[in-house]
Amino acid sequence: MSSQRPLNQGNRRDPWWNTYSDRAQNLRESEVRSLFSVVSRPEVVSLAGGMPNIKDLPLDKLADSVAELVRQHGAQALQYGQGRGWDPIRRDVCEIMAKEGIDGDYENVVITTGSQQAVDLITQIFVNPGDVILCEAPSYVGSLGIFGAYQADIRHVAMDHDGLLPDALEAAIKQARAEGKAVKFLYTIPNFHNPAGVTQTMERRRAIIEICDRLQVLIVEDNPYGLLGFSGDPLPALQSLNPEGVVYLGSFSKMFAPGYRVGWALAPHAIRDKLVLANESAVLSPSMMSQMTIHAYMQEFDWFAQVQTYRGMYQERRDAMLESLEQYLPICEWTKPSGGFYTWVKLPAGLDAKDMLPRAVTGLVAYVSGTAFYADGQGRDHLRLSYCFPPPDEIREGVRRLAEVVNREKELVDLFGGVELTPVQGLKVDAPDAPRSQYPAQDKD
Amino acid sequence: MSSQRPLNQGNRRDPWWNTYSDRAQNLRESEVRSLFSVVSRPEVVSLAGGMPNIKDLPLDKLADSVAELVRQHGAQALQYGQGRGWDPIRRDVCEIMAKEGIDGDYENVVITTGSQQAVDLITQIFVNPGDVILCEAPSYVGSLGIFGAYQADIRHVAMDHDGLLPDALEAAIKQARAEGKAVKFLYTIPNFHNPAGVTQTMERRRAIIEICDRLQVLIVEDNPYGLLGFSGDPLPALQSLNPEGVVYLGSFSKMFAPGYRVGWALAPHAIRDKLVLANESAVLSPSMMSQMTIHAYMQEFDWFAQVQTYRGMYQERRDAMLESLEQYLPICEWTKPSGGFYTWVKLPAGLDAKDMLPRAVTGLVAYVSGTAFYADGQGRDHLRLSYCFPPPDEIREGVRRLAEVVNREKELVDLFGGVELTPVQGLKVDAPDAPRSQYPAQDKD
Numbered sequence: 001m002s003s004q005r006p007l008n009q010g011n012r013r014d015p016w017w018n019t020y021s022d023r024a025q026n027l028r029e030s031e032v033r034s035l036f037s038v039v040s041r042p043e044v045v046s047l048a049g050g051m052p053n054i055k056d057l058p059l060d061k062l063a064d065s066v067a068e069l070v071r072q073h074g075a076q077a078l079q080y081g082q083g084r085g086w087d088p089i090r091r092d093v094c095e096i097m098a099k100e101g102i103d104g105d106y107e108n109v110v111i112t113t114g115s116q117q118a119v120d121l122i123t124q125i126f127v128n129p130g131d132v133i134l135c136e137a138p139s140y141v142g143s144l145g146i147f148g149a150y151q152a153d154i155r156h157v158a159m160d161h162d163g164l165l166p167d168a169l170e171a172a173i174k175q176a177r178a179e180g181k182a183v184k185f186l187y188t189i190p191n192f193h194n195p196a197g198v199t200q201t202m203e204r205r206r207a208i209i210e211i212c213d214r215l216q217v218l219i220v221e222d223n224p225y226g227l228l229g230f231s232g233d234p235l236p237a238l239q240s241l242n243p244e245g246v247v248y249l250g251s252f253s254k255m256f257a258p259g260y261r262v263g264w265a266l267a268p269h270a271i272r273d274k275l276v277l278a279n280e281s282a283v284l285s286p287s288m289m290s291q292m293t294i295h296a297y298m299q300e301f302d303w304f305a306q307v308q309t310y311r312g313m314y315q316e317r318r319d320a321m322l323e324s325l326e327q328y329l330p331i332c333e334w335t336k337p338s339g340g341f342y343t344w345v346k347l348p349a350g351l352d353a354k355d356m357l358p359r360a361v362t363g364l365v366a367y368v369s370g371t372a373f374y375a376d377g378q379g380r381d382h383l384r385l386s387y388c389f390p391p392p393d394e395i396r397e398g399v400r401r402l403a404e405v406v407n408r409e410k411e412l413v414d415l416f417g418g419v420e421l422t423p424v425q426g427l428k429v430d431a432p433d434a435p436r437s438q439y440p441a442q443d444k445d
Numbered sequence: 446m447s448s449q450r451p452l453n454q455g456n457r458r459d460p461w462w463n464t465y466s467d468r469a470q471n472l473r474e475s476e477v478r479s480l481f482s483v484v485s486r487p488e489v490v491s492l493a494g495g496m497p498n499i500k501d502l503p504l505d506k507l508a509d510s511v512a513e514l515v516r517q518h519g520a521q522a523l524q525y526g527q528g529r530g531w532d533p534i535r536r537d538v539c540e541i542m543a544k545e546g547i548d549g550d551y552e553n554v555v556i557t558t559g560s561q562q563a564v565d566l567i568t569q570i571f572v573n574p575g576d577v578i579l580c581e582a583p584s585y586v587g588s589l590g591i592f593g594a595y596q597a598d599i600r601h602v603a604m605d606h607d608g609l610l611p612d613a614l615e616a617a618i619k620q621a622r623a624e625g626k627a628v629k630f631l632y633t634i635p636n637f638h639n640p641a642g643v644t645q646t647m648e649r650r651r652a653i654i655e656i657c658d659r660l661q662v663l664i665v666e667d668n669p670y671g672l673l674g675f676s677g678d679p680l681p682a683l684q685s686l687n688p689e690g691v692v693y694l695g696s697f698s699k700m701f702a703p704g705y706r707v708g709w710a711l712a713p714h715a716i717r718d719k720l721v722l723a724n725e726s727a728v729l730s731p732s733m734m735s736q737m738t739i740h741a742y743m744q745e746f747d748w749f750a751q752v753q754t755y756r757g758m759y760q761e762r763r764d765a766m767l768e769s770l771e772q773y774l775p776i777c778e779w780t781k782p783s784g785g786f787y788t789w790v791k792l793p794a795g796l797d798a799k800d801m802l803p804r805a806v807t808g809l810v811a812y813v814s815g816t817a818f819y820a821d822g823q824g825r826d827h828l829r830l831s832y833c834f835p836p837p838d839e840i841r842e843g844v845r846r847l848a849e850v851v852n853r854e855k856e857l858v859d860l861f862g863g864v865e866l867t868p869v870q871g872l873k874v875d876a877p878d879a880p881r882s883q884y885p886a887q888d889k890d
Contacts, residue, residue, distance in 0.1 A: 013715060014716075016713070016716060018571055019571060019627070019663070020719065021570055021571050021572050021573045023569060023570070023573075024569070024570035024719050024723070027722040027723055028722065029725075038525045051524060052524075054520060054523050055520055057519065057520075057523065059515055059516055059519035059520070060516060062515050063511075063512040063513070063514075063515035063516040066508075066511050066512060067511060067512035068508070069508075070504055070507050071507035071508040072500065074504035074507060075499060075500055075502075075504070076704075078498060078502065078704035078705075079496060079497075080698075081704075088844065111729075113732075114728050114729055116729045117727055117728045120726065124463055124466065124468060125466055125468070125472070126464060127466060128468075131867065141651055142726075142729065146726050149723075149726050161593045185466060218464070244460060257524070258525045259522050259526075259732060259734040260732055261728060261729075261730075263730070268459070268460070269459075270461065273462060274465065277472040277473065278469070278472055278594070280474075281472060281565065281587075281594050282558075282561070282565050282727070283558045283562045283565075284559055284561045284587060284706075285706075286706070287558075287704060287705055287706040287732060288704040289704040289705050289734075290705075290706075290732060293734075304875075
């Protein structure tokens, strides 16, 4: 507690240096964000970012649509709204979620400033410092940042190419409780996982729901990429399997565009109430202009046709990524995503993704080191490649450049010996059925 | 700490009832928000809300402007941006602040999702549970809600018609420190105070800056109404008097429109860095579409002429409010705002603004009870009237209806005796120079 600290004495660079909250000490620039300045140089092929490719949106029609909105309903769109969000878009959201088997009541939807803010709000209303949040190993860097800022005890649960391992999950819950810890929720990304690129099978979903229901652990299901699968219908959302035990988070950022910052949470009623209060406290109300613009888009455009266009475009890029990995980087292993934006690449033994990054950027290609996706320093043997933003030719060129860097690195390691990787810690010791490696990369075929 | 609580046992209405964070227990519906449903009935004249009147914005031109933006720069406007905000609007903000004597570097500006979120972020990075925040008595309900949610020890400092009382401020800082408490910042609204309707004089500003500088207390200067003064130039912002000791918060909500949810903080460099990290953690980046739309507005429209139009319109409403208070409610006292949206009305002895509210709504007029603006239950003897949204005739009718309710209440009190008001607690006991009453209402002339 800062009340125990000495009175502010300040220093020359920051007179307020010793008055910050404990929470502020936990705010760190993410490894993804800190790449922004180098990655935005045009000569660098960035396989690092998670920006959707929205170049093909029908801008002329969108322009006409928003102009009409401002002309006809400007006084409403320019005004404050309500903390829970605007009812018509809460209903739109239910229509979207129905595609994944969710029978949601719009009254239980809260509109947020991007689904990032939904993660923030749900963490805020559940987590005291020291409380446990379970998440996959690896997990989404943006959520790990939030959990860290709330001083959560983040515990990674092993996964394989079928998603989170049920036995490891059950062991982690029991272990934390045996330590006297409160387990506040499981945070999981069931579809086209960021960064791992894998999807929970139906069997896994049922097992995870059963464990969390039996042991009374809330599930936070983060599903920004849910509709961006490349084949077949999406699997049923966890929420659809146990509506009272799951908070579902969705977003317009990938199925439409991120520039409006509109996401949502569907929550059991009592949790919904608290989320609304937290939302009002944070921003009074989400942007009416953003909500009404997206509602107009949902009404006037064939939004699902746009999603299908996105699917085809991302599938082509995924194919370019996997083909060029086959061609240029056979010494690595990687996952084969069936949707979404990312593949998770395992480096040959002895290579260190974090140490290698400056040399990759010098070689004019960028990725994100696997360490970004762990709260505990793991992940040096992995990197995340994204295929969402660059066009296929750039993806191929990027992977070719990456291969040069990796191969050079490999030669050095073979000559001089590699880095000593910290052995993977944590759950596997306690989880009898957990796999040997933290994240066994899929077979390359 | 929740880790000491029993394992979740749940109940039928909320299976998660005993798993919420301590912070969630402090989230409450504000008295302003809870009025929304009654106040939105068309037959009620609402003198309760703080919605700006934006009906006269040039919607057709705005429509053309945003359409052009989407056509020409849609791919950028629909994309993610950076956590600190978009550089062109950070520069616009400096141009606005220059009107109040602020010589700000755009690099020290952080764009937020409304200035409400700026209050949230600044509280987040400074306040641990139990830390002291000083604010005026009364203070803005939305900020009090945030401070409460962060479990701050909120201490109200007395003010009069010239603003915060310097002696009471110094006494409050010393008292808190004598108790071993960390005083994290003074939160103050120097111009056209919400709800008090008063403005800090230049002399007070200098005294407040001197005290906070000498005692090393950060100032958070919240100034959403700063440019909406009815006569003369605005007084210099506190920030302009001590840039290293003040975080300045501004907003487009009142000088343009709230529907985009764009506000900002100008902060000393090191604090700025932490605000950016906190902003990224909360929402990744503020809405590019909102920022670019407002930038286009700043470029293509005479924004300052619009501010002057707003001034004239609000001044006319302020006049209608004060004239009808003179006419119908001579048994009350009230402040005479020289800008902004609100007047603060003191009821005759024995009347209780909170108890009276249901009868006022039955009489088809709404206000906000003074209790909303205190963290400690004070304020029953005051109410806030806003003149921003209803047109002048409605304001007059609203005050007429309010007078009927007040007069009837007064008759009852005179007949049967009034409520027993809790004596004002807190600082005055320890502050030798503090005034006798918590908020001495101004003389009616």
